[in-house]
Amino acid sequence: MTATLDATPEVGAVPSFEVTLKVMRYLPSDDGSTPVPHWDEFRVQAHGTDRVLDALHKVKWEQDGSLTFRRSCAHGVCGSDAMRINGRNRLACKTLLKDLDPSKPITVEPIKGLPVVKDLVVDMEPFFASYREIMPFLVTTGTEPTKERRQSAEQRERFDDTTKCILCAACTSSCPVFWTDGQYFGPAAIVNAHRFIFDSRDEGGAQRLEILNDKEGVWRCRTTFNCTEACPRGIEITKAIQEVKRAMITRAF
Amino acid sequence: MQTHQYDVVIVGAGGAGMRAALESSTRVRTAVISKLYPTRSHTGAAQGGMCAALANVEEDNWEWHTFDTVKGGDYLVDQDAAEVMAKEAIDAVLDLEKMGLPFNRTPEGKIDQRRFGGHTRNHGEAAVRRSCYAADRTGHMILQTLYQQCVKNDVEFFNEFYVLDLLVDHDLAAGHVPDGEEVNVSGVVAYELATGEIHVFRAKSVVLATGGAGKIFKTTSNAHTLTGDGMALAYRRGIPLEDMEFFQFHPTGLAGLGILLSEAARGEGGILRNAQGERFMERYAPTIKDLAPRDIVARSMANEVREGRGAGPNKDYVLLDLTHLEPAHIDAKLPDITEFARTYLGVEPYTEPVPVYPTAHYAMGGVPTNIEGEVLRNSTDVIRGLYAAGEVACVSVHGSNRLGTNSLLDINVFGKRAGISAAQYAAGAQWVDIPENPAATVEAELETIRTRGDGERVADIRRALQETMDANAQVFRTEESLEQALSDLKALRKRFAAVSVQDKSRTFNTDLLEAVELGFLLDIAETVVVGALNRKESRGGHFREDYPDRDDKSYMQHTMAYRRPLAAKGHRLWGSDSDGDRKGSFAHTTVFDDYQVVLGSKPVTVTRYQPMERKY
Secondary structure, eight states: OOOOTTSOOOTTOOOOEEEEEEEEEOOOOTTOOOOOOEEEEEEEEEOTTOBHHHHHHHIIIIIOTTOOOOOSSSSSSSOOOEEEETTEEEEGGGOBGGGGOTTSOEEEEOOSSSOEEETTEEOOHHHHHHHHHTOOSOOOOSOOOSSOOOOOHHHHHHTHHHHTOOOOOTTGGGOHHHHHOTTSOOHHHHHHHHHHHTOTTOOOHHHHHHHHTSTTSGGGOOOOOHHHHHOTTOOOHHHHHHHHHHHHHHOOO | OEEEEEEEEEEOOSHHHHHHHHHHTTTSOEEEEESSOGGGSGGGGOOSOEEOOOOSSSOOOHHHHHHHHHHHTTTOSOHHHHHHHHHHHHHHHHHHHHHTOOOOBOTTSSBOEEEEEEEEETTTTEEEEEEEOSTTOHHHHHHHHHHHHHHHTTOEEEETEEEEEEEESSOTTTSOOOTTOOOBEEEEEEEETTTOOEEEEEEEEEEEOOOOOGGGSSSBSSOTTOOOHHHHHHHHTTOOEESTTOEEEEEEEETTTOOBOOTHHHHTTOEEEOTTOOOTHHHHOTTTGGGSOHHHHHHHHHHHHHTTOOBTTTTOBEEEEOTTSOHHHHHHHOHHHHHHIIIIIOOOTTTSOEEEEEEEEEESOBEEBOTTOEEESSSSOEEEEEEEOSTTEEOSSSTTSOOTTHHHHHHHHHHHHHHHHHHHHHHHOOOOOOOSSTTHHHHHHHHHHHHOOSOEEHHHHHHHHHHHHHHHSSSSBOHHHHHHHHHHHHHHHHHHTTEEOSOOOSSSOHHHHHHHHHHHHHHHHHHHHHHHHHOOSOBTTBOBTTBOSOOHHHHOEEEEEEEEEOGGGTOOTTSSOOSSOSSSTTOEEEEOSSEEEEEEEEEOOOSSOOOOOOOO
């Protein structure tokens, strides 16, 4: 299965081609002086099924080892490599180069609204702090049943969409409200609140709604749909936020 | 350098690590050290389900599950451990449900179950619906649910900290430690990625839960971060690694990419076909066909390709056919994997078969433990305070071939057990002194690599390693191919001695960490190849074309691989010590430049099931 430059392309593939990556660099030095953000350009040879992550790896492994980014699973389920690619938040491992118009330079920047640590790596702690605040766990009272709690297929379906979240922050860091106000809980935290509020087994909905009724809560959402567009898991985030808003008014969930 | 002190330190925050943490943190002061944010762990990539004989949809019981596990592992399974796992599976699933895991449901609202490879009714009669699942995202749901519970319980995490050394009071790799001598763990040394600072964690108990090592191969379903760290840390301290030659190749990786397509695709009715459209598994496993265990399916696929019946322009893959399934059924049960086919290969599974080929998936072997999760330093003695669970460990419930879904089960059952054992031990144990300058070795190694001028590139050595492993130690192996792999590994080890990195900074230096991880990969690959060379039989995931039959008389034993100093440096190899066999099929020594790898054996625990021929 070894792929080489001259090999016949795999099924569904396009032939190899060259691309230019234009990457926003931010390289702190050990002496503590403030680094100057700047663009670096790299030329790489890409194959038909290569993703932006493959191109970044090629740069790191063959040209400049200091290029820094997070990654792990490389197929869109771990949520490590959300970045801004051609101005849009996406996972580098799910974005195929051939889908990006390789004739123009592909710009790659860190996601916005979180402090940059180095190159494409941001400090995720504020993001996870918001997540932790919305009580992202099942809340129940009374004695536990000996077997499983019953839940109908329809009840299970009710919150299916928001269980898909991988906490990559693509949504939260695409939100203009979050950019200007870092205190805003952000879409991802609300998505995870939604996942429990609409779970028939959960009894913590009222508390979560109280938390999200805060001035930095759901009411800051301006329904721009950036989050929905950015979500690599295809979650209808804006809809979920609307449902949480509605639940807050009607107290029905 | 900073120093911390905890009763229990858990290394790794995937399913096993977090399940252990949920037990340990309520009992004693616990820290979890993870090189990733916990939700990035590869447990999240598991898809198809977690088996337990709940009998929610048809008759089932845990004894059948035990039998399937033993037979699936080609009788190299320790049957006491398999029995524990199959029995405790039921509570493990119910525990997760009570924690909030959103399982798919039956019409009555119970946890739904589906078929999976090698799981059968009444000792092999027919496939049984045993796998509890949440679409094809079961691992994702488990990882999220366990992390949610850790948030609820305020578990203390050190994220993006790389553990680079295991502290013990006797280094078994450095010199002679007689049998019976007490060996204690005293902590770990970790590197903080964000700052480059070294942290020493003093602990009474350490739980290794670092996952697998799939990156020794080129084509793999594993994450970039699965570099066998925990296994290598133990191995470098002279703790044996068990059954490393048994590596599972998952039949259905996306061709050319290795991305996993769950066995659930076949559990839901998907069929493997060759270029002629033939359902070839009917020839290899007439009873359960496409739902035969993974080693058999992977080998059958590779054989179809080898005999010229592969599909595609290069005839180098087979096809996974879902086109006869209703699109609505596919969307409900297999949404993620069908999206992978669309995204990465541009194939529409509703109407076109998906190109697939085996991909390196799972290490059956690992750090040997007993059923309490205690790490063994030979066939019988434990290292006091050291525990392991999940893919890093070998307990051994998977034997020579793991059944699908049993890994998610393993992490839950044995993660929980290891967490409880570690906490109970720590509650009663005294502090063990840590060595003077505990971080000296790690600091020296990191500084050497970081400051070295021009040298070998990490990526070049790693690529060469992965290529030789794919070419010579994959689904089909021979004496010749394995000797080639061994000689390549020896050469790569020499090159690794001159490895250098371009990033010289201390902030978030992933270039440096990739070099360290490459060192781990080389260690793990050597144990795989040496074990495979010595095992002159075919069993489960280890197939020797020159010895195609199972040989219970000579090889129904676990392999134990010990790293020991060269004889010239005073290791009393053949004294009364039980590390390493002096005669028999496992007496085997491989000399490297600075050390030797000594093999030994460990008996397989057989309780109810005598080995039989394995047919499906």
